[in-house]
Amino acid sequence: MEKIRKYFTFFKITFINDLAYVSNYIGQFFTFALFMFVYSFVWRAIYSGKTVIEGYSFEMVMWYFMFTETVMMSKYPFYSDMAEEIKSGDIAYSLNKPYSYILFNFSKYISTSVIRMFLNTVFGSFIILIITGSFPVKLSGFLFGFISSFFGLVLNFFFFFLLGLTAFWFEDNSSFAFIYGKFLFTVGGLFMPVEFFPAFVRNITDYMPFKYIIYVPARSYIEGFGTFIGFFPVQLLNILIYGILVYILYSFAVKRLNVNGG
Amino acid sequence: MEKILKVEELRKTFRTKTKEPGFRGSMKSLFNPVYKETEAVSGISFEVSEGEMIAFIGPNGAGKSTTIKMITGILYPTSGNVSVMGMTPWTDRKKLSYKIGSVFGQKSQMWFHLPPEDTFELMGDIYEIDRSEYRKRLSELVKKFQLEELMNTPVRKLSLGQRIRCEIAVSLIHKPKVLLLDEPTIGLDVVVKNQIRELIKDINKKEGLTVFLTSHDVGDIEKLCKRVLVIDHGKLIMENDVPGLKYKYLSKKIVSFKLDEAYVPDIEGVKIIKQNGTGLKAEIDTKVSSVQKLMENIMKNTSIVDMNISETPMEEIIENIYTGGGDYGKD
Amino acid sequence: MKNLKLLMRYFKFNISAQMEYRVNFFIQIFGMIINNFFLLFFWWVIFSKVGKFGGYGMEDIYLIYSVVTVSFGISMTFFGNQTRISRIIYTGELDSYIMLPRPYLFHILVSRISLSALGDVIFGIIVFFMSGYAGFLNFIVLIIVCTMGAVIFAAFNSVLQSLTFYFGDSTAFSRVFPEAVLSFSMYPETVFNGIIKIVLFTVVPAGYFSFLPVRIIKDFNLYQLSEMFFFTVGFSVFAFLFFKHGLKKYESGNLIIKRL
Numbered sequence: 001m002e003k004i005r006k007y008f009t010f011f012k013i014t015f016i017n018d019l020a021y022v023s024n025y026i027g028q029f030f031t032f033a034l035f036m037f038v039y040s041f042v043w044r045a046i047y048s049g050k051t052v053i054e055g056y057s058f059e060m061v062m063w064y065f066m067f068t069e070t071v072m073m074s075k076y077p078f079y080s081d082m083a084e085e086i087k088s089g090d091i092a093y094s095l096n097k098p099y100s101y102i103l104f105n106f107s108k109y110i111s112t113s114v115i116r117m118f119l120n121t122v123f124g125s126f127i128i129l130i131i132t133g134s135f136p137v138k139l140s141g142f143l144f145g146f147i148s149s150f151f152g153l154v155l156n157f158f159f160f161f162l163l164g165l166t167a168f169w170f171e172d173n174s175s176f177a178f179i180y181g182k183f184l185f186t187v188g189g190l191f192m193p194v195e196f197f198p199a200f201v202r203n204i205t206d207y208m209p210f211k212y213i214i215y216v217p218a219r220s221y222i223e224g225f226g227t228f229i230g231f232f233p234v235q236l237l238n239i240l241i242y243g244i245l246v247y248i249l250y251s252f253a254v255k256r257l258n259v260n261g262g
Numbered sequence: 263m264e265k266i267l268k269v270e271e272l273r274k275t276f277r278t279k280t281k282e283p284g285f286r287g288s289m290k291s292l293f294n295p296v297y298k299e300t301e302a303v304s305g306i307s308f309e310v311s312e313g314e315m316i317a318f319i320g321p322n323g324a325g326k327s328t329t330i331k332m333i334t335g336i337l338y339p340t341s342g343n344v345s346v347m348g349m350t351p352w353t354d355r356k357k358l359s360y361k362i363g364s365v366f367g368q369k370s371q372m373w374f375h376l377p378p379e380d381t382f383e384l385m386g387d388i389y390e391i392d393r394s395e396y397r398k399r400l401s402e403l404v405k406k407f408q409l410e411e412l413m414n415t416p417v418r419k420l421s422l423g424q425r426i427r428c429e430i431a432v433s434l435i436h437k438p439k440v441l442l443l444d445e446p447t448i449g450l451d452v453v454v455k456n457q458i459r460e461l462i463k464d465i466n467k468k469e470g471l472t473v474f475l476t477s478h479d480v481g482d483i484e485k486l487c488k489r490v491l492v493i494d495h496g497k498l499i500m501e502n503d504v505p506g507l508k509y510k511y512l513s514k515k516i517v518s519f520k521l522d523e524a525y526v527p528d529i530e531g532v533k534i535i536k537q538n539g540t541g542l543k544a545e546i547d548t549k550v551s552s553v554q555k556l557m558e559n560i561m562k563n564t565s566i567v568d569m570n571i572s573e574t575p576m577e578e579i580i581e582n583i584y585t586g587g588g589d590y591g592k593d
Numbered sequence: 594m595k596n597l598k599l600l601m602r603y604f605k606f607n608i609s610a611q612m613e614y615r616v617n618f619f620i621q622i623f624g625m626i627i628n629n630f631f632l633l634f635f636w637w638v639i640f641s642k643v644g645k646f647g648g649y650g651m652e653d654i655y656l657i658y659s660v661v662t663v664s665f666g667i668s669m670t671f672f673g674n675q676t677r678i679s680r681i682i683y684t685g686e687l688d689s690y691i692m693l694p695r696p697y698l699f700h701i702l703v704s705r706i707s708l709s710a711l712g713d714v715i716f717g718i719i720v721f722f723m724s725g726y727a728g729f730l731n732f733i734v735l736i737i738v739c740t741m742g743a744v745i746f747a748a749f750n751s752v753l754q755s756l757t758f759y760f761g762d763s764t765a766f767s768r769v770f771p772e773a774v775l776s777f778s779m780y781p782e783t784v785f786n787g788i789i790k791i792v793l794f795t796v797v798p799a800g801y802f803s804f805l806p807v808r809i810i811k812d813f814n815l816y817q818l819s820e821m822f823f824f825t826v827g828f829s830v831f832a833f834l835f836f837k838h839g840l841k842k843y844e845s846g847n848l849i850i851k852r853l
Contacts, residue, residue: 009383
């Protein structure tokens with residue numbers, strides 16, 4: 001228990017730290033509202049003369065988009081701090097403390113992300129209710145969507161950690177971060193549900209981890225328990241695979257640091 | 263006394279990529295890198311006793327931080343041995359970290375937007391300190407470092423001196439045996455500097471804490487440490503106790519006189535720096551001559567109204583060691 | 594003219610500095626191009642699902658993307674400091690510009706050049722030749738309107754960032770508005786209607802950044818080109834005056850800057 005308590009304290013302290021700066025989220029809310037507003041115009045134009053595309057009505061697509069955008073904007077991008085730490089050599093100070101560097105980053109990341117998730121969901125639902133004037137979402141979906149998003153955030157953590165690790169080998173990792181983001185935008189299902197994709201693209205997405213970060217949580221929000229539990233085993237499998245992969249790469253990088261000082 | 267730290271023939275060689283100029287060179291180094299070996303630390307040996315305060319100094323890039331990284335177990339040495347409290351740092355790094363505290367003057371470990379109390383609590387948990395023991399230790403440190411009024415103010419609103427006091431206190435929360443201090447007084451004014459030094463001295467005395475200090479501030483070294491290690495180009499170029507250092511390398515003394523009537527002495531080992539009426543300023547090389555000889559010579563001719571002897575300041579000694587000026591070799 | 598020379602000097606200076614990290618530089622540019630192609634995915638799926646709508650097809654989207662990325666790329670390349678003005682003001686870095694005998698705002702804007710934005714320009718040119726409007730004359734027109742678009746975008750950012758002179762911390766505004774311009778710019782003009790259309794030709798000038806230039810390339814006419822030109826000049830003058838007025842507050846020391 002003593003060994004685990006420190007990570008809860010990280011979580012707690014990051015939480016308090018963020019709460020003191022809720023006003024920082026105002027800018028983010030503006031952007032969030034703006035995206036939804038622009039999107040409502042675009043989708044209205046696309047839906048002109050149609051009521052349902054692939055089982056989604058205009059209202060459902062808008063709610064879907066709100067939820068994907070919520071997940072997207074909640075992920076706390078700690079990889080840039082991490083890359084900075086690696087490049088400056090400050091990572092040595094962290095490695096020298098009796099905690100796991102991965103878990104330390106995870107506690108901080110998940111704490112901030114969960115707060116953002118909560119605030120974004122409340123704010124986003126409010127805005128989208130105004131824009132569409134309809135509520136095609138199951139209430140229990142808010143619970144299971146949140147749980148599914150949590151596991152999506154865990155999976156995403158490993159990719160962010162990987163982005164941070166690239167600083168050991170590359171001077172600048174912003175283009176990798178951009179490209180990762182675009183994978184989420186497209187095959188992750190941020191722009192539209194994967195049902196919209198042509199069949200062969202949809203098949204590919206099944207074998208990629210990205211839709212378990214964006215698409216699956218968003219659909220769980222709308223449809224609730226059934227959807228959540230249907231995807232959950234594969235979501236968990238992805239977490240396992242990428243978790244192990246990242247752990248191996250991390251051990252490799254630390255060994256290199258120990259031998260060559262980074 | 264018990265040796266808390268033993269360093270034997272410690273050596274560290276880094277492999278660095280060499281890059282040929284131009285785009286082709288860049289691509290080549292990306293796919294077929296050529297390495298060059300550079301020696302950062304080349305065979306250092308020393309020992310530190312328990313409860314000792316020792317200064318570890320050297321110019322930038324001398325190999326100081328590489329050595330410290332090896333002592334704390336972050337870097338593996340190429341060869342040689344380190345033993346800290348009987349442990350080998352790079353195999354027992356986690357275990358060792360419970361026994362070591364560190365303060366880096368340039369890098370804060372406090373949470374900037376939160377009151378210090380939160381960082382204390384976090385550190386307490388990181389070092390897995392039992393709750394009741396934590397509270398006892400906290401009140402002890404708060405009292406000693408006079409933090410009562412600071413504990414609930416966000417760190418960003420503290421002055422630098424207040425913050426450094428918190429940094430040191432927080433680094434002691436787990437009762438470490440060894441404290442690493444890296445530039446602890448950087449950027450502070452004289453009064454606060456002395457206050458911090460007194461606190462460190464006090465903790466060292468009361469808790470038997472071993473202090474390993476790196477600093478560019480000669481005052482820190484002079485006021486805190488009895489012994490100093492000087493490192494340059496990866497080698498230990500000098501190891502001496504601080505008073506001895508001054509004694510040994512202070513072969514020159516500056517003496518100013520106010521005389522009854524004008525007189526210019528002429529003896530071997532005495533150089534006249536300035537002579538202005540009855541005022542006289544001379545530099546004595548104590549290896550050749552002495553203050554006494556000079557005074558005797560003067561008093562044969564006239565009498566002394568007033569005199570003042572000054573030593574070469576520590577800064578100059580250190581500067582001399584770094585630049586290799588004088589005959590300051592390793593003894 | 595002298596100022597143009599200054600811009601070119603900074604450009605050369607920055608190129609040689611960035612050439613020190615060539616591999617990194619090419620990874621960045623290449624990454625940016627791939628990144629932009631990903632964005633086309635949305636339209637590719639939509640058109641294969643619902644076909645053309647509102648008279649727009651894929652080739653129109655290529656043209657819109659081309660105009661926006663070329664303008665944005667030119668703007669970020671040559672006026673690399675446009676999103677850092679606020680920072681420059683509150684960190685006091687501004688003082689070092691005031692001491693030099695150059696038009697301050699212009700000097701600040703050009704003194705940093707972001708070469709990675711060249712990836713956007715390259716992308717924009719590629720998709721221009723994929724659009725149904727490729728051709729030598731149209732290409733010339735593209736470069737002309739995009740240069741004006743680049744100036745408009747830089748002027749817009751300057752105005753937002755200069756708000757720091759008046760209100761202290763204004764990061765919420767200065768981040769959201771450029772984001773808004775870009776978001777609206779990436780879609781066909783006909784998607785938006787009503788009041789929003791007025792907004793897009795005023796406070797969020799996506800109209801001048803994307804809609805009008807696209808119209809000019811599709812159907813060249815001098816009247817619209819001169820409208821674009823006058824807006825560019827007028828808005829730049831406004832940006833300069835706005836900055837200059839704010840600077841007076843700075844110089845008189847009446848400025849309370851909240852440290853971020």
